[in-house]
Amino acid sequence: MAHDEVVDRYSGLARAALSGEKIVDCDPGEFDQGCFGAAAYDDTTGLPQGALNASLGCGNPVAVAELREGETVLDLGSGGGIDVLLSARRVGPYGKAYGIDASQDMIDLARRHAEGVPNVEFLHGTIEHIPLDDQAVNVVISNCVVNLSDDKPAVLAEAFRVLRPGGRLGISDVVTVSPLDPVQRAAAEQRVGCVAGSLEVEEYRELLHRTGFIGGKITLTADHGDGVHSAIVQAAKPAIGPGLEIRPMRDADADQVLAIYQAGLDTGQASFETVAPSWEGFAASRILRYVAVDTETDQVVGWVAATRVSSRPVYSGVVEHSVYVHPGCQAHGIGRALMTAFIGAAEDAGIWTIQSGVFPENAASLSLHQALGFRIVGTRERIGQHHGTWRDVLLIERRS
């Protein structure tokens, strides 16, 4: 369904709710089974009846978001506002809960339900272009909305942008566990209402990973038949220090990434290489590429990336990585943060061995890797010459 049709449909439901009706957007039988709507919540004490009647979700994202006092939360596609009101309670008077919805009627409905609640705000806008600054929130939640978007990569990229480093994503959504044929899809759509754009579990996981999230976890919560399930989707934005964030490497980072690479090579302790490769050569062979950037200036302060060790299937889960930090930014935990994000992403991608070679003289790199679970598996003595001197290399690896 196109975006305008989705908004028209929910605007009609919002107007019905504004005139006092209890609304549903799928087979009422699904509501009776407790899969959708307010039945998914354990404790709704004190919420306005109108907010309960207008609940059109497919789970309870607030239950998994582990909200803490003082945090800022954003609910994507907030509808009648039930999850915003519950979040506002959890984060307390020093926290804040935002809702965003593309339907002005839904915004009007939610504002009515939130009358007198000081720490909520409803924004009219789309989840593909969220009207909030970068790093504005600690947690992004959503309840049965992402499946409706015809641009899911944009939705997840926006969620990633507005999350602070270390921020969490907790989404209730409708997913499929296998490709649906057109007949199955039509039947499921009639029952569940919002299957048309739902992703397969593996596609969802891959999209989270490509966006830069780590720790992606998809838990099926209710089976609606024909391979259609409600699910809770959880992931995190990699954490670093204040003013810094980790995100996937882009082509626009090329000059800065290669300059940091060259600066590392120039120390003589990073690699046998002496000249950084061209961007084309670098980008073609590197996977799991991340940069740490200064969020004010977008200056790259470090990067991590891996290459596959072999094209043979038996080695499909074995990679060799490199991590480089700008010479002016070392000893600030950037290498550790990059490596932590990288290890999380590698595990999400099914990598079972991360390996590398380190010069024994590079004590900082060695202790960073050992602190993160790498062990020395051997020494290759006098393996090659570097600027005319024979050097040893310690082989290190980390198994997942």
Ligand SMILES: C[S@@+](CC[C@H](N)C(=O)[O-])C[C@H]1O[C@@H](n2cnc3c(N)ncnc32)[C@H](O)[C@@H]1O
């Ligand atoms: C299934 S309802 C869920 C509402 C709410 N999350 C709940 O649990 O009751 C979907 C909501 O998402 C909104 N929506 C759909 N697509 C949207 C988009 N691209 N941007 C913002 N809101 C959207 C609709 O207007 C509607 O209010």
